[in-house]
Every structure is written in C-alpha cells, then in structure tokens.
Amino acid sequence: MGSPDGEHIGTTAHASFYVSHSHSQTRLAWLDEAEDLKPPRGVLGFSELSWPGVCIPSSDRLFNKGNPLVQRRTEQCAAVTLEQRLPAPCPAQPPLPEMEAQVEERCLEQVQTMVVEEVLKDVSTACKLLNIPPDPLDWSCVQVQKWLLWTEHLYKLPQASTMFQEMCGRDLCFMTEADFKQRSSQFGDTLFAHLDIWRSATAMKRRYETEDSKSAFQETPWLDVTSNYPNQPIQLWQFLRELLLKPHNYSRCIRWLNKEKGIFKIEDSAQVARLWGIRKNRPAMNYDKLSRSIRQYYKKGIIRKPEVSARLIYQFVIPV
C-alpha cells in the first residue's frame, strides 16, 4: 500500500511516510477514491492515515467495524480537500495545466498537514491520558502495559496486554510484525499497526521540529505531548483525577477504592459537583449534569463503570 515513488518524509524502524509529488494521474485517482471512503474518526482511530498521498504502512489494519472510535477525521479532511481541489473556476481565463498542478500540489500539502496535525494531536491526547512519553522507545514495562491496556480497550482486543508481560518499550520496538503475530495470532497485526503509528508520530514530530522555521508546519503550534497544556481548559476526567490525587484535601468527597485498577467512589456527589462548578465557573452545576458528562466518557474509553457496578463508583479505563 505504500508509495515508494513519492517523496519520503519520515522513517522509523518499521514505518515510512511517502507523499507522492510525481504523477498527477495517480494523485487524482487517489483523491477520487477518497470520496468513497467511509469516514473513520479519532481519538487514535487512526485508519484515516491510509489517506491518499499520506501513507502509513499497517494503519489500514486498524480499520475494522468493531473499532468504537472510528469516524471523524477524514470527513474534515475530505471536506477541505474536495472543496479546495475545486477552486472557483474563472470562465474568462481557464487555468493552465501547470496552475492545476500547483493547485493540486497545494491541496496535497494541506491534506498532509491536516493528517499529520491530527495524528500528533491524537497521540498527544493519549499520552496525557495514559501519562506516558510519546516515544515508545522510552516506555517502561509499566508504561507498555498501560498502552496495551488502552489499545486493548480501544480495539476490543481481549487479553492483549497479558501476551507482552515484562517488556519495555525498547523490547516492543525491536519486535517484528511476525513476532507480534506469534504472541497473538489474532490481534498481533493490529497491535503492531497501532505501535507503528505511535513511532511514526514521534518521527513526524521530530522531523517538523527540526525543519526550517519558514515551513508551513512551523506555523502550527505543535503540541508538546508531554506538557499539560496550561492554557487548555481542564476536562472533567482530569479534574476528578486531580481531586483523587489529593486525598488529604478531598477524600471526604471522592476517594480511591482501588487505585491500581483506577476504581474510585464519589462519596459526596453534591460537593464534587460544587467543586466542578466552581472550577468551570458554572454555579448551576449539579451531580446530575456532572454524571452525564462522566457517562460521555464511556464511549471515549476514558471512564467506565466497574465490572461490579455500584452507585457512585466509576473506574478510569487506564489507571493513573
């Protein structure tokens, strides 16, 4: 599925990125195909990376019907691309073929920028959620397990994490796809593809960071995947974790039941809602609304109800 004819824009041990700049015929064919694509979506529903012109090997395998987070990004990309690849015609002066080529060139670059941007954003969000560094090479065994648990949840891969016990990120990165399949014949390829994307994202980020400051990419405020985004508004799950990590102050209203598993109990629902309301400057906040927001996290795989469900008890999908 790769396009080795194109310009090589990045490499990791197992993944490369190519952008075709050579054959306008091919590019048009790809763009036309794109109109028929079913729209996948993030967070880390990465199948959109198989987008025409920007190719990440293995990512197509992540696109399966069971993926709960598959929909959104290509819709955005498709909308912009298709709109922009058809600039308003000028009847008096039909565009020259070179101009068409330039327009296509620009479209392609825009798509590439958007896709790269979205990938980095998704990886960044996941890093923040899992509290792990972006580069898989830097992962400890515990961090590998966190990532596996998350991936397991994301792609509904039962028991995937148990097949990679006591492995650090470096071990994982040196494994081939065959090694992955050997450990899990059913899901090895999906895990491998997902890991591939993370490594690729790191490579992309490095590449753009070291690029000339005049590059269009530099105008995008790249997200530092390890930072906490001081200017970003806090999200509810972050707020809850914040309270939980300060038991000295808040254990009377919210506390861990099982910190290792991420299970917590809201002891004083009204008080937690009040605190959330204060933080967000929403005086009318109450537990009914707060709990509705928590339930939105079920779909996103951030918070869920524990296996043994009980009132006011929730569980972080990825423990702190």
Place this chain on the structure above:
DNA sequence: CACCAGGATCCCT
C-alpha cells in the same frame, strides 16, 4: 428519592 443511562439541544471555543 437519588442515581443511572442515554438522546437531544445549546453554547462556547
């Protein structure tokens, strides 16, 4: 009654 689940809509960024 308090909590839970989830649809619909609005608002803000």
Place this chain on the structure above:
DNA sequence: AGGGATCCTGGTG
C-alpha cells in the same frame, strides 16, 4: 467541529 453543559425521558432499587 468537538467538548461540555443543560434538559429531558425513562428505568432501578
């Protein structure tokens, strides 16, 4: 467009 807030209906113990 996406996230969160808000409102709502209906269900459970």
